[in-house]
Amino acid sequence: MSEPLYRVDDLHRTYRNGGREVRALAGVDLALERGQRLGIVGESGSGKSTLIRLMAGLDRPTAGQVWFEGTRVDTLPERRLGFLRAEVQLVFQDPRSSLNPRMRVGDIITEPLRSRLVRRALPPDTDHRARLAEVLAAVDLPADAGDRFPHEFSGGQRQRIAIARALAPRPTVLIADEPVSALDVSVRAQVLNLLTDLVAARELTLVVVSHDLMVVRHLCDRLVVLQGGLVVEQGATAGVFAAPATGYTRSLLAAIPRIRS
């Protein structure tokens, strides 16, 4: 059997909060195949964000293992994580806080390419200007957007900038943490369309964390439900929606606000 792109084995993460122990993850197993689109859902405090931080190598587990393309990454020193930093990119919830307001958009987008760690994992002849023009076009932003500052853009456009930055090092995996939650409803559709198109065109593996189950249903073919740091249900998205196996998943589905008329 071939090795999955991501493998997470019995992952634990415990935080200490003023003498009190908070168990964010309490033994999570997960396998993610190349090209899959995985949605992670659960209430706040269920461990969603902790899980993706560990997968992206932004945090270290208390116990357990994270494997990426057959390499164990949770124990690697930072200087050897360059390949992960290039291949796995993140898009965060709020583009107001994830984009440096003092940097020009062009510098923000090409920053991953200039990182000492990531640079080594990229082809040596990477042309930053050409790459910038290419990713700006990919997210439907004007070519001169690179010369401007984040505050000159609307919320939806800023999330496009964050996506462009994530695309710059040609990642295999895109991890999006609540990618449309902070956006106005009217621009949500645009950003969802953009993500769908990019994932298809670039054959990206997608991980989406969201409390909005309808967003996950739209973007993801697989679904993992977290509760209290444990996976309580997983499977094909359509299957889980049609026949949730646990009461917790049923309660999440029942709570989706619907238009009452």
Next chain:
Amino acid sequence: MTLLEIDGLDIDFGRRRVPAVRDLSLRLEAGGRLGIIGESGSGKTVTALAVMGLLPENAHVRGSIRWQGTELLGLPERDLAALRGNAMSMVFQEPMTALDPTMRVGRQVAEAYLLHRGEATTPARERVLAMLAEVGLDDPERVADGYPHQLSGGQRQRVVMAMALVNSPDLVICDEPTTALDVTVQARVLATLDRVLDAERAACLFISHDLAVVSQVCEQVVVMLEGRIVEAGPVSELFGDPRHPYTAGLVATARLDLVEPGSRLPTVEDFYAERGTP
């Protein structure tokens, strides 16, 4: 008599007169529920703050806001303060910023009560505990004696609702009251709000960017875009047959459950292209 009547409301900010609200008119009858939908910057919150008399000093307001027939614009601050928190009250989006982190929860709710009653009336604690129970908090004594940080997000928002309702107001303005909450908590808080508004016979002005949430609470809705109302009507009509391209786009995006996963979603721009700018 109509509870709240707004006519031709214009609001600008600062010396450069940046427009925030333009020619806004609406009516709210006693016990009625009106939703205001729009995105950030469309003027929803500014309108609510104008009703409450809470606009900053650099705001220029023209038009008319009448409360049970009395003009509120130009009313002395003393008279507005008597209304605020008593006849009309407000629930904000972020309960942690609406609550004082250093004060016990019970005292904060009692403060809102005593401010309009004076110290000598019925024991405040009794009223506070009853109110906390009414908004669905299980152990009102323990909640009242605790601090905000000891509560969950949903519990905090219930406390804020208790503060807003403790004086049995005629109008409660809710500004994105559940946006910061988990979906499961949101569903329960909305159900509670619905019940408590009925029990107190209070009218509600419900501000949200979420159509589905508004439809849970309100019968009537207005859609705001760039400071103006672009569409108004009963919830069912407006959602079933939106006239304005912007509303059509909002409704389409809100019905993610109706589209094939992964298919292209219709955007607001599509509806503008299709129907033209009215």
